[in-house]
Amino acid sequence: MSASDNAPIIEMVDIRKQFGPVIALNGVSFDVRPGECHCLLGDNGAGKSTFIKTMAGVHKPTSGEIRFLGQPMSFASPRDSMEAGIATVYQDLAMIPLMSVARNFWMGREPQRRVGPLRFMDMKQANEVTMAEMRRMGINLREPGQAVGTLSGGERQTVAIARAVYFGAKVLILDEPTSALGVRQTANVLATIDKVRKNGIGVVFITHNVRHALAVGDRFTVLNRGRTLGTAVRGQITPEELQDLMAGGQELAALEGSLGGTV
Amino acid sequence: MTDERLQQVSKFRRALIRPELGATAGAILVFGFFLVIAGNSGMFALQGIENWTVVSAQFAVIAVGACLLMIAGEFDLSVGSMIGFAGTIIAILSVQLGWPVWLAIISSFAICIAIGALNGFLVIRTGLPSFIVTLASLYILRGLTIWLSIRTTRQTIIGGVKEAAAGDWLAPVFGGKILTGLFTWMGQHGWIATFAQGPKAGQPVVAGVSMLVVWALALIVFGHVLLTRTKFGNWIFAAGGDAQAARYVGVPVNRVKVLMFMFTAFCACVFATCQVMEFGSAAADRGLLKEFEAIICVVIGGALLTGGYGSVIGAALGALIFGVVQQGLFFSGAESSLFRVFLGTILILAVILNTYIRRMITGER
Numbered sequence: 001m002s003a004s005d006n007a008p009i010i011e012m013v014d015i016r017k018q019f020g021p022v023i024a025l026n027g028v029s030f031d032v033r034p035g036e037c038h039c040l041l042g043d044n045g046a047g048k049s050t051f052i053k054t055m056a057g058v059h060k061p062t063s064g065e066i067r068f069l070g071q072p073m074s075f076a077s078p079r080d081s082m083e084a085g086i087a088t089v090y091q092d093l094a095m096i097p098l099m100s101v102a103r104n105f106w107m108g109r110e111p112q113r114r115v116g117p118l119r120f121m122d123m124k125q126a127n128e129v130t131m132a133e134m135r136r137m138g139i140n141l142r143e144p145g146q147a148v149g150t151l152s153g154g155e156r157q158t159v160a161i162a163r164a165v166y167f168g169a170k171v172l173i174l175d176e177p178t179s180a181l182g183v184r185q186t187a188n189v190l191a192t193i194d195k196v197r198k199n200g201i202g203v204v205f206i207t208h209n210v211r212h213a214l215a216v217g218d219r220f221t222v223l224n225r226g227r228t229l230g231t232a233v234r235g236q237i238t239p240e241e242l243q244d245l246m247a248g249g250q251e252l253a254a255l256e257g258s259l260g261g262t263v
Numbered sequence: 264m265t266d267e268r269l270q271q272v273s274k275f276r277r278a279l280i281r282p283e284l285g286a287t288a289g290a291i292l293v294f295g296f297f298l299v300i301a302g303n304s305g306m307f308a309l310q311g312i313e314n315w316t317v318v319s320a321q322f323a324v325i326a327v328g329a330c331l332l333m334i335a336g337e338f339d340l341s342v343g344s345m346i347g348f349a350g351t352i353i354a355i356l357s358v359q360l361g362w363p364v365w366l367a368i369i370s371s372f373a374i375c376i377a378i379g380a381l382n383g384f385l386v387i388r389t390g391l392p393s394f395i396v397t398l399a400s401l402y403i404l405r406g407l408t409i410w411l412s413i414r415t416t417r418q419t420i421i422g423g424v425k426e427a428a429a430g431d432w433l434a435p436v437f438g439g440k441i442l443t444g445l446f447t448w449m450g451q452h453g454w455i456a457t458f459a460q461g462p463k464a465g466q467p468v469v470a471g472v473s474m475l476v477v478w479a480l481a482l483i484v485f486g487h488v489l490l491t492r493t494k495f496g497n498w499i500f501a502a503g504g505d506a507q508a509a510r511y512v513g514v515p516v517n518r519v520k521v522l523m524f525m526f527t528a529f530c531a532c533v534f535a536t537c538q539v540m541e542f543g544s545a546a547a548d549r550g551l552l553k554e555f556e557a558i559i560c561v562v563i564g565g566a567l568l569t570g571g572y573g574s575v576i577g578a579a580l581g582a583l584i585f586g587v588v589q590q591g592l593f594f595s596g597a598e599s600s601l602f603r604v605f606l607g608t609i610l611i612l613a614v615i616l617n618t619y620i621r622r623m624i625t626g627e628r
């Protein structure tokens with residue numbers, strides 16, 4: 001891979017974000033390269049969600065620079081960043097359980113077909129593409145008309161991811177996609193992340209769970225109270241070190257003693 | 264992922280498990296019931312059929328509007344008042360002020376659609392439940408209608424529209440009948456009953472198909488195609504299913520909702536205009552409780568009260584059930600109180616069945 005191939009898609013430099021008196025982010029730097037999975041770890045309230053929301057155009061940083069494909073960039077709205085190729089799958093997924101998988105998949109970007117002066121939604125194309133994309137992600141739908149409400153949590157995550165990938169995401173941000181899932185479902189979502197990464201998309205994977213991060217991550221950045229504690233590359237860090245970093249070290253070491261190493 | 268647990272679903276079952284199943288079953292039940300108890304009362308003779316078809320069509324016209332609005336996640340309780348208001352405006356403009364009837368009709372539509380937009384705008388801007396906002400419009404519009412009517416004519420009923428509408432080009436679009444030639448021809452060949460005596464001797468007992476019925480069918484087809492076959496229809500579902508999720512992916516939720524309020528107002532105005540043209544008069548108290556009846560039709564038709572789910576065909580079947588029960592009551596000459604019991608029973612059975620089916624389709628728990 002040449003150097004230019006590996007240039008970051010998006011670079012966040014020294015980002016600060018203040019909500020009134022609350023300093024949510026206090027100088028965070030972070031970048032994502034094509035085809036990598038960059039994990040963002042940190043305890044509750046560390047600022048992870050705030051950070052990716054600045055990346056996704058939901059929040060404007062108080063200071064700091066965002067560079068997209070090398071150019072300084074300022075996203076005015078989530079729509080802007082989406083257009084640029086930054087897709088975010090929030091924890092609530094932006095899926096409507098009452099609607100079918102195909103209708104959800106295409107929501108906001110419905111394919112159309114002209115009949116004379118009229119334009120109809122091209123259900124045939126919508127259904128076929130949805131079925132094919134879901135199959136690529138390893139999910140065999142009964143039918144494209146199946147309601148999202150009938151899918152499991154992991155399958156819903158996968159629909160949201162497949163949708164982002166199909167619509168040309170260059171960066172895919174996943175905010176705690178595995179937090180509510182069981183073992184099998186988690187494995188499926190991690191496998192999906194792996195597939196997405198192999199397509200050359202940069203994945204930002206937020207999690208509390210060190211084992212989930214180590215399973216797919218190429219790089220790991222730990223946030224603590226709005227600051228970066230550093231970025232580690234796969235193979236240069238042990239699960240224990242990562243776990244320590246996340247909890248700020250000492251307290252967890254003490255806890256671990258009393259819990260007998262189960263955390 | 265779960266494919267090994269997938270059960271092969273039979274074609275028949277899949278065809279059956281649809282949002283309209285409750286309403287279809289209800290319609291079959293109602294028809295069966297009246298065939299048995301009122302089969303030879305004339306209810307299913309040509310005139311009888313015309314009678315309940317027209318009444319069902321009235322319900323259908325407002326049910327289509329209420330259905331799309333409910334799927335978009337909102338209610339309009341001002342539909343009934345809007346019907347009285349629209350009719351009174353037409354009568355005042357044409358009879359009192361002497362405007363041509365077509366201009367009075369178009370003006371009434373414009374005013375009503377603007378009021379619909381205002382309803383929608385208030386709901387969006389204030390974030391209040393549409394239930395409250397349109398409840399206010401219900402009172403405001405009804406009061407305004409009575410005041411306007413008394414102010415201009417000292418009465419709450421304004422007659423003389425039929426005379427004013429003679430020769431007008433737009434009035435027959437609401438008050439006329441089509442296929443009259445076909446019905447006359449069928450009468451001449453003895454295929455349908457004709458009047459035996461009187462001034463109309465020799466003419467068929469039913470002159471043709473009312474424009475109201477044509478409007479109802481056109482609105483049902485339009486609503487159904489819009490909802491299920493277009494991008495905008497997908498937005499209607501999305502706006503009612505989860506407005507925030509829809510906004511995330513760029514669906515213009517506010518625009519969709521306001522447009523649906525305007526469409527509901529349009530439907531109310533179609534109802535009112537047809538009624539005014541048929542009766543030749545407007546009355547300030549017309550349309551009482553219609554908003555309520557429209558919502559019942561929609562709910563019998565399988566729509567979810569909280570939005571995001573429903574069917575125009577279902578709502579139309581709900582309207583048919585409503586019309587047939589109301590007129591069947593009259594034909595069978597039975598105790599009318601018992602039919603309320605019957606209607607209530609159909610309502611609750613259809614809704615229970617609908618809830619059950621919806622859970623099967625959408626995986627709600």
Ligand SMILES: Nc1ncnc2c1ncn2[C@@H]1O[C@H](COP(=O)(O)OP(=O)(O)OP(=O)(O)O)[C@@H](O)[C@H]1O
Pocket residue numbers: 019022023024042043044045046047048049050051
């Ligand atoms: N809109 C806001 N207004 C004020 N304070 C905010 C806002 N959003 C976040 N914060 C604060 O910023 C800090 C970081 O929150 P954030 O949601 O980014 O944490 P997180 O790392 O995602 O935590 P979790 O793991 O629990 O999701 C918290 O102290 C939070 O209270």
Ligand SMILES: [Mg+2]
Pocket residue numbers: 048049050
């Ligand atoms: Mg968070």
